Amino acid sequence: MPGLRLLLVIIVSAALIVADQQFDRVTPVRSTLATALTPVYWLGNAPYQFSDWVAGLFTTREDVKQENEDLKARLLILERRALKYAALASENNELRRLMNSSELLDDRVIVSEVVGVSPDPYSHEIIINKGRSDDLQVGQAILDAHGLMGQVVQTSQIASRVLLVSDSSHAVPVEVVRNGLRAILLGTGDSGTLDLVHVPDTADIREGDLLVSSGLGGRFPRGYPVAEVSLIKKEPGEPFVTIQARPKAQLNQSRLVLVVFPPKSEHPAEAGDDMPSDIPSADAGQGGQG
Numbered sequence: 001m002p003g004l005r006l007l008l009v010i011i012v013s014a015a016l017i018v019a020d021q022q023f024d025r026v027t028p029v030r031s032t033l034a035t036a037l038t039p040v041y042w043l044g045n046a047p048y049q050f051s052d053w054v055a056g057l058f059t060t061r062e063d064v065k066q067e068n069e070d071l072k073a074r075l076l077i078l079e080r081r082a083l084k085y086a087a088l089a090s091e092n093n094e095l096r097r098l099m100n101s102s103e104l105l106d107d108r109v110i111v112s113e114v115v116g117v118s119p120d121p122y123s124h125e126i127i128i129n130k131g132r133s134d135d136l137q138v139g140q141a142i143l144d145a146h147g148l149m150g151q152v153v154q155t156s157q158i159a160s161r162v163l164l165v166s167d168s169s170h171a172v173p174v175e176v177v178r179n180g181l182r183a184i185l186l187g188t189g190d191s192g193t194l195d196l197v198h199v200p201d202t203a204d205i206r207e208g209d210l211l212v213s214s215g216l217g218g219r220f221p222r223g224y225p226v227a228e229v230s231l232i233k234k235e236p237g238e239p240f241v242t243i244q245a246r247p248k249a250q251l252n253q254s255r256l257v258l259v260v261f262p263p264k265s266e267h268p269a270e271a272g273d274d275m276p277s278d279i280p281s282a283d284a285g286q287g288g289q290g
Helices: 002-023 027-057 061-103 268-273
Strands: 108-117 125-128 141-143 148-155 160-164 171-176 182-190 193-197 210-213 225-233 242-247 256-261
Touching: 061 256, 171 225, 193 225
Parallel strands: none
Antiparallel strands: 108 125, 108 256, 125 160, 141 148, 141 256, 148 160, 171 182, 171 210, 182 193, 193 242, 210 225, 225 242
16 A cells, blocks of 8 residues: 555654664665765766867867967966065065164165166166155265165155266265275266275275275265275376275165165255365266256
């Protein structure tokens, strides 16, 4: 009778449910059934796998070419991101070096970024993204993480022009750290070479001596690394010795720089006006800079 069969099925089902919940007796049976039904699953998925296989057989050259172009585009995007991350890491390291340098200075400083370079091959100038809105004034010293780079020679509201120490019109009063010998360091128009002028042939100076700003004339605060003596040449009968030095600052590489603010009691331009007549001002040759 149908009713008796239905009742029997219900009783068996209930018994199996209770056995599974209370005694965990059905798990082996379920595992066996799943193993036995595995071929059925494969057969059920076979039409989809077959259709994918057939579609792969008829992939056109254009499809392969398009896929190749897509992969190349993705590779370029990933490479660009990798370069960007590398640049950010380099910028972060440079910023940390700058911060470490600023901790050694007594003067107030702000970080600025180099945003332009003068196209004139005879003028060593850069443009930074700080200006009068940041209280910059003509005459302020500019440093990178390694040494003195130059000074501000012109300001606008949001940018400033900086004359580098390598410019042929630039001069810095310096002194030798080892013995305090004072001299004038001139730019040569070569970013890798500076000239130390008017040094007597009897002066105690050696290759490798560190030259720092002496502070004379008030243009540059005292004690900033400027250059290192790289060549000394003595000519017989000449009263002065020829001395060349390498700038400590990375003039052609640094992107982040420090702008130095003098004490509030001093003004860079006013300090420069008090420069003694026997020391050439860094502005002496700027009349032709425009």
